[in-house]
Each structure stands twice: as structure tokens, then as C-alpha cells.
Amino acid sequence: QVRLVESGGxxxxxxxxxxxxxxxxxxTYATSxxxxxxxxxxxxxxGVADIDSNSSTNYAASxxxxxxxxxxxxQNTLYLQMNNLKPEDTAMYYCAAVPLCRRLGWIRPPTKVxxxxxxxxxxxxxxxx
Numbered sequence: 001q002v003r004l005v006e007s008g009g010x011x012x013x014x015x016x017x018x019x020x021x022x023x024x025x026x027x028t029y030a031t032s033x034x035x036x037x038x039x040x041x042x043x044x045x046x047g048v049a050d051i052d053s054n055s056s057t058n059y060a061a062s063x064x065x066x067x068x069x070x071x072x073x074x075q076n077t078l079y080l081q082m083n084n085l086k087p088e089d090t091a092m093y094y095c096a097a098v099p100l101c102r103r104l105g106w107i108r109p110p111t112k113v114x115x116x117x118x119x120x121x122x123x124x125x126x127x128x129x
Contacts, residue, residue: 002026002118004095009016010121016085018128022095022120034117035108036080038091038125045094049080050109053102058109062088064070068110085127090110092122 008020020036035050049059057069068072068081078095096116098106110116 002097003097004097004118006093006120006123007096009125011126011128012085014086014127014129016081017081018085020080020093020095020123020125021032022080022084024076024095024097027097027099029071029075031077031102033098033106034069034071034078035096035109036078036117037094037096037113038089039094039122040091041123045113047111047113048093051078051103052109056108068104082125085125085129086128090125091125092124094122095120109115 003025005023012018033052036048036113037045038048039045047060048063049067051057051069051071066084071078097123098116099107
């Protein structure tokens with residue numbers, strides 16, 4: 001079955017960096033759309049960045065120029081490099097997958113949270129000022 005396991009979260013000071021990883025298994029990773037999302041208590045989960053099977057990327061406006069999403073298809077792993085972190089980046093970060101996304105008709109990754117069928121358990125990122 002599909003399994004996504006995030007790691008790499010932690011506590012850093014503002015201006016610092018973290019790299020999140022998402023190890024994927026149970027499906028053909030290379031042909032999937034992948035995404036990073038985040039959520040704070042009492043708020044809706046929001047998209048941070050996504051990447052399609054051709055490694056085309058898309059970012060939320062709040063992270064452009066600071067975060068980079070990339071994938072290693074040989075290691076079935078998704079990454080999120082986060083630089084110049086701000087206190088407002090504090091959240092639980094989740095990775096999500098749409099296996100065979102192009103075959104399912106997705107020209108680009110889904111834009112709605114509910115359109116992503118598979119999720120990891122999350123990793124906490126805390127940025128202090």
C-alpha cells in the first residue's frame with residue numbers, strides 16, 4: 001500500500017534552514033505528482049509547493065524564493081529545502097501524493113487539498129524569532 005513518511009522537521013531560529021524529506025513506497029513514485037502542505041492548529045491545510053512527474057514545480061506566494069521542492073526518483077524521496085525561515089512558517093508539514101497523476105488526467109498537480117488521496121503523518125517545523 002502507499003506509504004509516505006516525512007522527516008527533517010525541528011526547531012530553528014528565524015533565518016535558519018531545514019530540509020524536509022518524504023520517503024515514498026508502495027507505488028510507482030516516478031510517475032506521481034507530489035506536494036508539500038502545512039497546517040497550524042485551527043486553520044485549514046494549505047499548499048506549500050508541488051512537483052509533477054516531469055519535475056515542474058509550483059509554489060505558494062509566501063514561500064517563493066525561500067523554499068525549493070525537488071524529487072529523487074532513484075531514492076523514491078521528495079524534499080523541501082526551506083531557507084530564510086520565518087516564524088510564520090511554523091506548522092506541521094505534510095507530504096502528499098497522486099500516483100499516476102498524468103494517466104489519471106492531471107495536467108498539473110491538483111490545487112485542492114481534497115484532491116490528494118495519500119498523505120504522510122507530518123513533521124513539525126517550529127521557527128522562533
